[in-house]
Amino acid sequence: xxxxxxxxxxxxxxxxxxxxxxxxxxxxxxxxxxxxxxxxxxxxxxxxxxxxxxxxxxxxxxxxxxxxxxxxxxxxxxxxxxxxxxxxxxxxxxxxxxxxxxxxxxxxxxxxxxxxxxxxxxxxxxxxxxxxxxxxxxxxxxxxxxxxxxxxxxxxxxxxxxxxxxxxxxxxxxxxxxxxxxxxxxxxxxxxxxxxxxxxxxxxxxxxxxxxxxxxxxxxxxxxxxxxxxxxxxxxxxxxxxxxxxxxxxxxxxxxxxxxxxxxxxxxxxxxxxxxxxxxxxxxxxxxxxxxxxxxxxxxxxxxxxxxxxxxxxxxxxxxxxxxxxxxxxxxxxxxxxxxxxxxxxxxxxxxxxxxxxxxxxxxxxxxxxxxxxxxxxxxxxxxxxxxxxxxxxxxxxxxxxxxxxxxxxxxxxxxxxxxxxxxxxxxxxxxxxxxxxxxxxxxxxxxxxxxxxxxxxxxxxxxxxxxxxxxxxxxxx
Amino acid sequence: xxxxxxxxxxxxxxxxxxxxxxxxxxxxxxxxxxxxxxxxxxxxxxxxxxxxxxxxxxxxxxxxxxxxxxxxxxxxxxxxxxxxxxxxxxxxxxxxxxxxxxxxxxxxxxxxxxxxxxxxxxxxxxxxxxxxxxxxxxxxxxxxxxxxxxxxxxxxxxxxxxxxxxxxxxxxxxxxxxxxxxxxxxxxxxxxxxxxxxxxxxxxxxxxxxxxxxxxxxxxxxxxxxxxxxxxxxxxxxxxxxxxxxxxxxxxxxxxxxxxxxxxxxxxxxxxxxxxxxxxxxxxxxxxxxxxxxxxxxxxxxxxxxxxxxxxxxxxxxxxxxxxxxxxxxxxxxxxxxxxxxxxxxxxxxxxxxxxxxxxxxxxxxxxxxxxxxxxxxxxxxxxxxxxxxxxxxxxxxxxxxxxxxxxxxxxxxxxxxxxxxxxxxxxxxxxxxxxxxxxxxxxxxxxxxx
Numbered sequence: 001x002x003x004x005x006x007x008x009x010x011x012x013x014x015x016x017x018x019x020x021x022x023x024x025x026x027x028x029x030x031x032x033x034x035x036x037x038x039x040x041x042x043x044x045x046x047x048x049x050x051x052x053x054x055x056x057x058x059x060x061x062x063x064x065x066x067x068x069x070x071x072x073x074x075x076x077x078x079x080x081x082x083x084x085x086x087x088x089x090x091x092x093x094x095x096x097x098x099x100x101x102x103x104x105x106x107x108x109x110x111x112x113x114x115x116x117x118x119x120x121x122x123x124x125x126x127x128x129x130x131x132x133x134x135x136x137x138x139x140x141x142x143x144x145x146x147x148x149x150x151x152x153x154x155x156x157x158x159x160x161x162x163x164x165x166x167x168x169x170x171x172x173x174x175x176x177x178x179x180x181x182x183x184x185x186x187x188x189x190x191x192x193x194x195x196x197x198x199x200x201x202x203x204x205x206x207x208x209x210x211x212x213x214x215x216x217x218x219x220x221x222x223x224x225x226x227x228x229x230x231x232x233x234x235x236x237x238x239x240x241x242x243x244x245x246x247x248x249x250x251x252x253x254x255x256x257x258x259x260x261x262x263x264x265x266x267x268x269x270x271x272x273x274x275x276x277x278x279x280x281x282x283x284x285x286x287x288x289x290x291x292x293x294x295x296x297x298x299x300x301x302x303x304x305x306x307x308x309x310x311x312x313x314x315x316x317x318x319x320x321x322x323x324x325x326x327x328x329x330x331x332x333x334x335x336x337x338x339x340x341x342x343x344x345x346x347x348x349x350x351x352x353x354x355x356x357x358x359x360x361x362x363x364x365x366x367x368x369x370x371x372x373x374x375x376x377x378x379x380x381x382x383x384x385x386x387x388x389x390x391x392x393x394x395x396x397x398x399x400x401x402x403x404x405x406x407x408x409x410x411x412x413x414x415x416x417x418x419x420x421x422x423x424x425x426x427x428x429x430x431x432x433x434x435x436x437x438x439x440x441x442x443x444x445x446x447x448x449x450x451x452x453x454x455x456x457x458x459x460x461x462x463x464x465x466x467x468x469x470x471x472x473x474x475x476x477x478x
Numbered sequence: 479x480x481x482x483x484x485x486x487x488x489x490x491x492x493x494x495x496x497x498x499x500x501x502x503x504x505x506x507x508x509x510x511x512x513x514x515x516x517x518x519x520x521x522x523x524x525x526x527x528x529x530x531x532x533x534x535x536x537x538x539x540x541x542x543x544x545x546x547x548x549x550x551x552x553x554x555x556x557x558x559x560x561x562x563x564x565x566x567x568x569x570x571x572x573x574x575x576x577x578x579x580x581x582x583x584x585x586x587x588x589x590x591x592x593x594x595x596x597x598x599x600x601x602x603x604x605x606x607x608x609x610x611x612x613x614x615x616x617x618x619x620x621x622x623x624x625x626x627x628x629x630x631x632x633x634x635x636x637x638x639x640x641x642x643x644x645x646x647x648x649x650x651x652x653x654x655x656x657x658x659x660x661x662x663x664x665x666x667x668x669x670x671x672x673x674x675x676x677x678x679x680x681x682x683x684x685x686x687x688x689x690x691x692x693x694x695x696x697x698x699x700x701x702x703x704x705x706x707x708x709x710x711x712x713x714x715x716x717x718x719x720x721x722x723x724x725x726x727x728x729x730x731x732x733x734x735x736x737x738x739x740x741x742x743x744x745x746x747x748x749x750x751x752x753x754x755x756x757x758x759x760x761x762x763x764x765x766x767x768x769x770x771x772x773x774x775x776x777x778x779x780x781x782x783x784x785x786x787x788x789x790x791x792x793x794x795x796x797x798x799x800x801x802x803x804x805x806x807x808x809x810x811x812x813x814x815x816x817x818x819x820x821x822x823x824x825x826x827x828x829x830x831x832x833x834x835x836x837x838x839x840x841x842x843x844x845x846x847x848x849x850x851x852x853x854x855x856x857x858x859x860x861x862x863x864x865x866x867x868x869x870x871x872x873x874x875x876x877x878x879x880x881x882x883x884x885x886x887x888x889x890x891x892x893x894x895x896x897x898x899x900x901x902x903x904x905x906x907x908x909x910x911x912x913x914x915x916x917x918x919x920x921x922x923x924x925x926x927x928x929x
Contacts, residue, residue: 274564
């Protein structure tokens with residue numbers, strides 16, 4: 001076997017011939033104009049051109065591509081639509097990018113068992129729509145759901161706006177098919193609600209960020225569609241008041257489907273794009289959605305409104321109809337991208353704290369922004385304690401970027417001090433890598449590395465993500 | 479936003495304000511709305527992918543290659559990405575600069591393409607009188623029966639394949655052009671209802687002038703019915719949109735200056751455009767001539783006053799036609815890309831359509847998805863264009879509407895050809911303003927018929 005050489009970018013012609021024989025000429029890209037657009041994902045300031053991009057359309061093709069890559073000692077970086085926010089699908093030098101967007105058939109909708117079997121490249125929105133057409137509901141709704149693929153969602157264990165009540169992608173995965181680094185194909189899971197046969201390895205691959213295997217098929221759990229829903233928009237003149245309202249709603253044992261927060265800067269950017277009538281003079285808004293049985297929804301909306309008013313909401317607006325509710329949720333999903341209106345580079349954080357710590361964490365972010373003279377906007381899934389402090393900066397300004405890195409480290413420190421996590425839903429990838437050991441502790445961190453080593457001893461699958469490559473000095477991976 | 483001055487000595491993409499390129503944070507929100515990405519599922523055929531190529535050129539990592547040139551001409555320029563982009567990326571500007579650089583570097587040059595570009599962009603569409611002469615010739619060919627004879631004798635077989643396939647799409651030229659239907663100044667008849675009188679100028683366009691002069695007449699009629707004094711210069715230069723979108727910014731600037739010489743925006747309350755594609759370019763005169771000391775001020779005023787006809791009518795709260803006894807047809811609306819994505823005029827044409835007495839507006843799926851006309855895209859990329867058209871016609875037919883309303887000559891011809899090719903001879907394609915003008919006429923006829 002050849003030794004992987006990160007600097008030699010072009011693939012040897014035998015490798016290309018073999019790849020073309022497997023997937024066809026048109027599905028192997030090597031021209032610079034073709035591969036340059038695969039050098040990044042949705043994460044700011046990370047970029048690396050791969051050696052080639054391959055677009056397989058079946059599990060067998062994925063397995064063959066991995067075998068060829070292994071023969072030639074080339075890393076394989078799998079990706080879907082490249083909307084990730086931690087650099088998880090940014091290529092490494094010399095890598096073969098395995099792009100699964102063309103592997104995108106819906107295989108089976110089982111309305112008797114309420115499951116859906118799909119290939120990895122199916123777009124999340126299509127899954128939601130296919131379920132809805134059968135009167136069913138697929139709850140996970142990451143911000144990029146209109147284009148993100150289910151394979152990517154599972155690999156990153158994506159969250160979304162409905163996480164508070166319905167959980168995250170993991171909670172809907174009943175089975176996965178994965179191709180391992182040696183080209184073997186494993187099916188993990190079943191249609192059974194209860195299944196304790198052997199280790200729960202399915203869970204090992206959910207959120208594994210393409211480092212343990214390539215997810216090729218997913219069996220998803222669907223729910224009955226909630227009969228009613230109501231969206232509320234509460235306006236506040238202080239961030240604290242909004243944070244306290246969230247704590248009060250949870251403490252009152254109300255679990256809405258969605259409990260989202262946007263600060264002043266985010267409100268203004270989102271409104272400029274979406275024009276849905278957000279109050280531009282507010283310091284903070286909460287976007288709240290309750291769903292379920294009509295009577296329960298009416299009751300819950302009433303109680304939520306009461307809590308909002310009690311904690312200083314200046315107004316509580318109810319969406320008139322489903323169309324307005326969808327508009328508001330869509331506007332919220334655009335928050336991260338809309339913030340790019342303010343400065344050239346948008347660095348998104350994903351720290352999450354226990355919900356009782358929310359107000360304190362928000363204040364800490366404000367203090368850090370002032371200390372490092374940075375422009376930080378904050379929005380996020382308040383109901384889950386998942387914050388997205390977003391640093392608005394310019395990657396060409398070296399001095400400012402230095403302060404950005406200091407601020408990021410301090411935000412992480414404040415988070416861990418409060419019993420939080422460095423990433424709630426975006427994954428570690430490249431962006432959060434420096435902070436993982438700090439959160440896990442030495443022994444747990446080593447356990448992760450041992451698992452990686454046992455499944456991928458040659459370091460072929462998405463090397464340098466989550467932790468540095470074992471065989472390369474730290475820092476050369478990207 | 480802080481802007482970055484152009485690099486000294488640089489041209490094209492490298493000279494573009496870097497913050498425009500940097501504005502894209504590659505989140506991928508543009509992918510699901512991009513027709514070409516939808517076709518191929520390849521990143522280079524997406525807005526985000528194209529921007530990464532443009533940025534690589536600006537950064538000196540990539541040359542302006544033939545492949546890049548072809549990519550930028552594979553892009554429809556429909557600007558659906560700009561409607562979907564939360565970050566507010568100015569794709570239109572990058573697109574025009576990139577195409578201009580491709581032409582300047584000549585990476586796509588070949589004799590056939592050069593001849594077509596020269597004859598269309600440089601000659602025909604810079605000389606309104608010549609264009610009318612050609613239009614008159616085409617009209618004679620069509621009404622004299624020569625076209626029918628030509629087709630019947632299968633002489634079309636003598637044409638080169640690419641032209642032969644396009645021949646059936648040749649638009650039917652109107653017997654009278656705009657200047658034969660519209661007097662240079664028309665004033666409204668005395669009105670019962672008092673609304674402040676506006677002084678407006680109407681742009682007649684190039685294709686619109688030859689093939690849809692009735693739309694221009696209807697535009698004037700509708701404005702008169704809403705108490706506007708309408709000025710329509712009889713010989714108008716092309717607005718330059720075709721040139722700017724095809725990499726010839728120099729001609730576009732020259733044409734803009736001629737337009738400003740002909741119509742002084744300071745003398746009007748509004749400059750009215752009724753074609754989506756022209757309007758989107760006309761709105762940009764302020765930017766196009768911002769560094770021209772002689773014209774900058776006038777161009778800025780022009781951009782400030784430019785209105786799409788539907789937008790203008792809604793702004794002045796146009797008079798709703800009175801109900802007549804007859805039931806109106808069912809209507810669906812196909813949005814011109816450059817009206818909805820470039821000009822963000824989307825609800826106003828619907829407001830006009832909903833005002834039609836007895837008509838029912840039936841929404842069509844993917845109403846904002848490009849029909850494949852896209853300027854001269856149906857000539858340069860016939861295969862992709864045909865697939866887009868087929869998709870569009872399918873959605874239109876699903877509504878079962880009797881009329882397809884659309885407000886751009888390219889879309890109008892494309893959709894009409896698509897419907898006819900699919901064997902649908904009944905469904906009418908019409909500009910919303912033509913329908914409104916008809917409603918006003920029906921109302922007038924009904925009133926005069928009353929004793």
